[in-house]
Amino acid sequence: xxxxxxxxxxxxxxxxxxxxKRRYTFADIDIRRSAAxxxxxxxxxPVHPFRSLEALRxxxxxxxxxxxxxxxxxxxxxxxxxxxxxxxxxxxxxVVAETxxxxxGLEPRLQTTETKACLRESTSLAIERGVFGVPTCRLGDExxxxxxxLPHLAARLAGAIPEPLEKIERLLERPRGVxxxxxxxxTPGPVR
Numbered sequence: 001x002x003x004x005x006x007x008x009x010x011x012x013x014x015x016x017x018x019x020x021k022r023r024y025t026f027a028d029i030d031i032r033r034s035a036a037x038x039x040x041x042x043x044x045x046p047v048h049p050f051r052s053l054e055a056l057r058x059x060x061x062x063x064x065x066x067x068x069x070x071x072x073x074x075x076x077x078x079x080x081x082x083x084x085x086x087x088x089x090x091x092x093x094x095v096v097a098e099t100x101x102x103x104x105g106l107e108p109r110l111q112t113t114e115t116k117a118c119l120r121e122s123t124s125l126a127i128e129r130g131v132f133g134v135p136t137c138r139l140g141d142e143x144x145x146x147x148x149x150l151p152h153l154a155a156r157l158a159g160a161i162p163e164p165l166e167k168i169e170r171l172l173e174r175p176r177g178v179x180x181x182x183x184x185x186x187t188p189g190p191v192r
Contacts, residue, residue: 043083
């Protein structure tokens with residue numbers, strides 16, 4: 001799915017688009033901690049945020065192939081673990097080849113109407129299902145957002161966490177106790 005489309009749809013901005021969150025995410029702790037806990041190398045992309053459309057279209061080309069998850073993982077490792085530039089078509093082709101998938105004609109295939117439509121459709125489906133950020137996993141109608149929720153998903157799959165007992169609608173029916181912003185983009189008024 002196209003992250004920028006999710007952000008545009010929800011009116012949100014990515015965490016690294018906010019200076020204080022960018023510093024925390026990169027320079028201070030969050031990504032380094034996560035990489036250390038997962039035991040994975042971390043170099044990070046050459047620039048961030050970066051245009052990911054071609055990488056996403058590359059994955060879209062192989063949706064029906066059982067190695068698609070391997071390709072997604074290899075692209076993430078290439079970018080975050082090895083610092084390779086996913087906006088470079090040579091890097092994309094190399095990762096596709098490393099995964100054992102068909103590289104021939106990759107660049108023109110990324111520009112086809114069908115490939116673009118596939119990515120648009122998967123993005124629309126994600127929005128329709130309530131996805132607002134990445135990564136998000138879905139189990140039935142339940143969403144697990146963020147890499148830090150993967151243990152929750154694993155526990156849920158193992159039966160260690162029950163299905164939600166209280167419907168979210170009941171919680172959402174409760175009134176808000178405070179409104180910080182009236183409309184998207186408005187700044188809050190003075191505290192009284």
